Amino acid sequence: MGDLFDELAELEDSVDSEDERERVRETMRMAMEVRETPVFGRVVFGFDRSDAAEALLGSLLFGIPMFVEGGTTEVGEFIAARPLYFVATNVLTLALVAGILYVADFQDVRVYRPIFGFVPRKFVGVLAIPLATALVVMTVWGRVDWADPWLAVCQVAVALVPMAIGAALGDLLPG
Incomplete structure (x- = not known):
């Protein structure tokens, strides 16, 4: 999951428009919500x-x-x-x-x-x-x-x- 967030952060920096950046941020938020994890990790x-x-x-x-x-x-x-x-x-x-x-x-x-x-x-x-x-x-x-x-x-x-x-x-x- 950490690698996914690193790649999404790189993608966020490389996209051209604010709309695309917001879509990447939304993807990051969705990944956090979808993933069921214990308290740590x-x-x-x-x-x-x-x-x-x-x-x-x-x-x-x-x-x-x-x-x-x-x-x-x-x-x-x-x-x-x-x-x-x-x-x-x-x-x-x-x-x-x-x-x-x-x-x-x-x-x-x-x-x-x-x-x-x-x-x-x-x-x-x-x-x-x-x-x-x-x-x-x-x-x-x-x-x-x-x-x-x-x-x-x-x-x-x-x-x-x-x-x-x-x-x-x-x-x-x-x-």
Whole structure:
């Protein structure tokens, strides 16, 4: 199935009209729907509403404990005083998500129609959903005080680490 998607992606790039490209995309969607597979071993591409819902669920499952745990704010205070640690925390988050999506081989994740030609939609979605969730929930639940924006950003970054892991796993594991 992976070879089929590779060939269809090449075909999509080589066709002349937008109508032909859409027909190739429809063929890819139909192949995914027709094929009955177990949870693992599928070809995963793109990022749609169901992926977003799965990522939201995963980020909440991993995030709610972070919101109610005082350690999140303490660690945020710690890295706020050490900007290099803040950078390292964010690099760790990016590396973990990339590793889960593209290296760990839970699923055969393909980059489909990347943003700006090189940024994978799935990667952006799996990071944006837990980030937005952390910002909203931590603000609404009074876990961050935006009077000190730097501290608030650092505290959100701490919560984002496990939430992004949860979002990536939530997106991939259900299939």
